[in-house]
Amino acid sequence: GEDVEQSLFLSVREGDSSVINCTYTDSSSTYLYWYKQEPGAGLQLLTYIFSNMDMKQDQRLTVLLNKKDKHLSLRIADTQTGDSAIYFCAETAGTALIFGKGTTLSVSS
């Protein structure tokens, strides 16, 4: 079945770049997503990438997709304390999204 794996924790210093990695299993996923969740809140769509793309850049965010290895990454440049949150990778499985367990990003000043 579908599965999405992420590392659970990442700690960086303010101003550094953060790279959050994700592997997925469903090669038929049309879109892959990154969501951000702050404590007690719902999920905020950060960015998504279409499966025929290798890279997508959106301001401080860069998404890299390696379809051969089914590997997705999210790079946050110049990480700020406000970026501290849980980041979820998600793949499409039919009409539903399959989420990883999330990576907790901790940014220290």
Added chain:
Amino acid sequence: DTGVSQDPRHKITKRGQNVTFRCDPISEHNRLYWYRQTLGQGPEFLTYFQNEAQLEKSRLLSDRFSAERPKGSFSTLEIQRTEQGDSAMYLCASSSQYGYTFGSGTRLTVV
């Protein structure tokens, strides 16, 4: 219309009671989804509506759970005879073609 609204934000109930949650999606979105999120986990898919038709249900949706979307607009999720294991955040999302928008969720605590 600024996004997906869920009500209530928090619900504490005694085991065995019934609870009902409401979701108001983005008005032009015809697809609506319910997810459940427990501590330390990502959201898990429960069910999906296209307009008023419930097209897909996860095996997580036991017979104590029922969801409706009577006029293809708002949706309700009812849990009957709640159990402590039902304690979770219940998230609603809507979408048109792609790009799901999530509500802030309803946090259910069963005591």
